[in-house]
Structure formats: C-alpha cells, structure tokens
Amino acid sequence: MEDQNAAKLSSIKTYLLVALIFNVLSVVGLAIASLIFLLLLVIPFLGFFAIIPIVALILSIMVLSRINQMRGAAEAGDISKLKSINSLGWAIIGLFFAGIVTGIMLLIANGPINELKLETSRYQAAPAPLQATSKSGQTKFCPNCGTEMPISTAFCPKCGTKQP
Numbered sequence: 286m287e288d289q290n291a292a293k294l295s296s297i298k299t300y301l302l303v304a305l306i307f308n309v310l311s312v313v314g315l316a317i318a319s320l321i322f323l324l325l326l327v328i329p330f331l332g333f334f335a336i337i338p339i340v341a342l343i344l345s346i347m348v349l350s351r352i353n354q355m356r357g358a359a360e361a362g363d364i365s366k367l368k369s370i371n372s373l374g375w376a377i378i379g380l381f382f383a384g385i386v387t388g389i390m391l392l393i394a395n396g397p398i399n400e401l402k403l404e405t406s407r408y409q410a411a412p413a414p415l416q417a418t419s420k421s422g423q424t425k426f427c428p429n430c431g432t433e434m435p436i437s438t439a440f441c442p443k444c445g446t447k448q449p
C-alpha cells in the first residue's frame with residue numbers, strides 16, 4: 286500500500302512539475318498580451334478588450350498558485366491535503382487559461398491523486414492479530430499495532446497504546 290502510494294506520488298510530482306512549467310509560460314504570455322492590450326487603452330473602444338487577457342492572466346495565476354500548493358503537499362507526503370486541493374474544475378480552468386499542457390497534466394494527475402490511500406486507511410488495512418495472546422500464553426499482541434510483548438506489559442512499547 287505504502288509503495289503504491291510512493292510510486293503514484295512520484296508520477297504525480299512529475300505531472301505537477303510539467304503543469305507548473307507550462308503554467309509559468311502561459312502567465313508570461315498572458316502578462317505580455319495584457320500589457321499590449323493595455324497600451325491599446327489609448328485607442329477608444331479597443332482598450333475595452335484588455336479585460337480579456339487580464340481576466341485570463343488572473344485565472345492563470347490562480348491555477349499556478351493551486352499547482353504550487355499541490356506540489357508542496359505532494360513533496361511533504363500530505364495526501365489528505367493534496368486530495369483536498371485537487372479538483373477537476375480547476376483542471377478544466379487550467380485547460381483554458383493556464384495552457385493546454387497544464388490542463389492535460391492536471392487531468393492526468395487527477396486519477397492517481399484520487400487513487401492515493403490516506404494514512405488512516407493504511408492502519409485499517411493492517412492485518413489485525415487473530416488472538417490476543419500467543420500460543421505459549423507468555424506474550425500478548427497489541428490490539429492497535431499487533432506488536433508482541435510480555436503478558437504483564439501495561440503499555441505497548443511500539444505505539445504506546447494502553448493494554449487491556
């Protein structure tokens with residue numbers, strides 16, 4: 286489970302890096318376009334169209350900031366945060382305003398991000414010990430983590446759980 290997560294995380298990081306690079310390119314392009322359109326403000330009516338690249342620029346920067354947060358969460362291995370920032374809606378906004386490559390990368394990353402297992406489900410999936418004490422009766426198993434310990438132990442030496 287952990288290894289699957291690690292493999293998925295590493296490909297997610299790659300998708301996000303490519304998305305980020307193309308996002309930066311689109312921000313630069315849109316900034317130049319906005320500037321050119323703003324220069325047209327001197328011409329009545331035409332300047333009005335400056336609103337188009339400026340709105341696109343703002344959306345592109347918002348996508349960029351989101352990708353940056355996702356990369357931070359992926360780097361830190363914070364899967365629940367990564368899942369909460371990830372959104373198909375923003376991937377589609379990215380497709381239109383942050384460059385086609387950025388949008389496609391976000392759409393591709395969406396799959397493995399959804400498949401990532403949360404930390405808690407890893408513990409739930411850990412095989413629970415079938416018996417509370419060993420065959421010899423001299424040791425018992427922690428109900429939380431399954432560590433074997435002497436029968437008289439009050440607290441699990443591994444996870445610290447109070448023993449019944």
Ligand SMILES: [Zn+2]
Nearest residue numbers: 427430441444
């Ligand atoms: Zn334990």
